[in-house]
Amino acid sequence: xxxxxxxxxxxxxxxxxxxxxxxxxxxxxxxxxxxxxxxxxxxxxxxxxxxxxxxxxxxxxxxxxxxxxxxxxxxxxxxxxxxxxxxxxxxxxxxxxxxxxxxxxxxxxxxxxxxxxxxxxxxxxxxxxxxxxxxxxxxxxxxxxxxxxxxxxxxxxxxxxxxxxxxxxxxxxxxxxxxxxxxxxxxxxxxx
Amino acid sequence: xxxxxxxxxxxxxxxxxxxxxxxxxxxxxxxxxxxxxxxxxxxxxxxxxxxxxxxxxxxxxxxxxxxxxxxxxxxxxxxxxxxxxxxxxxxxxxxxxxxxxxxxxxxxxxxxxxxxxxxxxxxxxxxxxxxxxxxxxxxxxxxxxxxxxxxxxxxxxxxxxxxxxxxxxxxxxxxxxxxxxxxxxxxxxx
Numbered sequence: 001x002x003x004x005x006x007x008x009x010x011x012x013x014x015x016x017x018x019x020x021x022x023x024x025x026x027x028x029x030x031x032x033x034x035x036x037x038x039x040x041x042x043x044x045x046x047x048x049x050x051x052x053x054x055x056x057x058x059x060x061x062x063x064x065x066x067x068x069x070x071x072x073x074x075x076x077x078x079x080x081x082x083x084x085x086x087x088x089x090x091x092x093x094x095x096x097x098x099x100x101x102x103x104x105x106x107x108x109x110x111x112x113x114x115x116x117x118x119x120x121x122x123x124x125x126x127x128x129x130x131x132x133x134x135x136x137x138x139x140x141x142x143x144x145x146x147x148x149x150x151x152x153x154x155x156x157x158x159x160x161x162x163x164x165x166x167x168x169x170x171x172x173x174x175x176x177x178x179x180x181x182x183x184x185x186x187x188x189x190x191x192x
Numbered sequence: 193x194x195x196x197x198x199x200x201x202x203x204x205x206x207x208x209x210x211x212x213x214x215x216x217x218x219x220x221x222x223x224x225x226x227x228x229x230x231x232x233x234x235x236x237x238x239x240x241x242x243x244x245x246x247x248x249x250x251x252x253x254x255x256x257x258x259x260x261x262x263x264x265x266x267x268x269x270x271x272x273x274x275x276x277x278x279x280x281x282x283x284x285x286x287x288x289x290x291x292x293x294x295x296x297x298x299x300x301x302x303x304x305x306x307x308x309x310x311x312x313x314x315x316x317x318x319x320x321x322x323x324x325x326x327x328x329x330x331x332x333x334x335x336x337x338x339x340x341x342x343x344x345x346x347x348x349x350x351x352x353x354x355x356x357x358x359x360x361x362x363x364x365x366x367x368x369x370x371x372x373x374x375x376x377x378x379x380x381x382x
Contacts (some may be wrong), residue, residue, distance in 0.1 A: 021248060024247055053290065056300075057283060057286045059212065060300065062206065062279065063216075063278055063279035064213075066248075067276055071279055075283065076287075087280070091252055094249065095256045095268065095269075098268075101246070101257065113377075116372045116373040119325075119372050121241045121369040122238075122343070123344070123347045123368050124368030124369065125237060125365055127346075127350035127351045128361040130351070132214055132314065133314050134355075136310075136311045137315075148305070152311055156312035156316060159316040169313065170208050173306055177301050177302035181297060181300075184301075
């Protein structure tokens with residue numbers, strides 16, 4: 001790996017995340033793959049194994065995967081200034097696009113055709129969401145883990161029928177997950 | 193103070209949406225629709241639709257959109273920055289822990305447990321979008337005037353296109369919208 005100036009790294013980081021964020025449809029996982037293509041396969045600034053670990057960190061953190069991916073790569077390449085430039089690149093496109101849409105939304109909404117279009121699309125987006133639930137739900141069911149099934153049903157009942165705040169559900173389930181993992185690790189340690 | 197409210201609402205959205213993409217949706221709804229009433233459920237659904245059709249994460253799109261609607265461009269900046277702040281802290285903290293211990297087992301155990309909870313919450317958000325689309329006064333009763341037959345047909349059609357034909361979700365949503373435009377235009381003409 002040749003020596004690169006800090007300025008060059010920051011510039012490349014900013015424009016790569018800006019470009020990927022502006023033109024990538026299809027969610028965070030796609031962006032993470034493209035970040036890998038750019039920085040591992042094309043520029044060789046990060047090696048493959050390390051990139052896998054960075055992706056795991058991005059996925060383990062809360063927030064948008066695309067932003068987290070940009071942050072880990074920025075952090076790895078240039079520390080805190082890297083994070084700053086990577087984030088700026090990643091959020092400028094959605095901020096600009098949604099600001100423009102937001103200014104037109106009120107005018108848009110009173111238009112007869114747009115109103116009908118949005119009304120029809122509500123049923124469509126509901127289908128898209130339930131289709132995602134179907135895919136994610138069946139991958140959970142395939143694990144054949146009773147605890148996970150109980151969590152899925154209980155979380156749905158709590159959230160949908162009893163209107164329990166999602167933050168409490170997340171905190172409780174995270175605690176269950178942590179306790180189980182620590183307990184299993186300990187048992188594994190004892191039987192050795 | 194509106195900026196403070198925006199900041200804390202989106203800070204929570206950023207801090208608790210584990211699992212990416214749709215996982216942020218129930219949190220956004222909780223804060224923006226249920227708690228602060230910055231948006232109606234219909235506006236929220238439109239926002240999700242718009243998010244599907246533009247690049248960029250749902251949470252960032254929501255922060256910018258809601259911020260702009262509630263407090264102008266400064267509001268959008270406050271909400272968006274609040275939304276990415278937890279990411280910065282978590283990612284760098286985990287990266288640091290990881291380089292130190294090379295072990296993310298507990299974190300991964302937590303994520304495995306969170307996965308089904310996230311599925312359940314996304315399902316809830318999906319139903320909360322569909323119920324008002326299917327029933328005018330939002331209660332599940334099949335009286336004439338309350339039960340909407342066309343959205344149900346769009347929904348069933350969309351499901352078939354998505355599951356059987358594996359059609360692109362954006363295209364499916366647009367087709368549902370176009371179907372409604374054609375129906376309403378025809379109804380207006382006749």
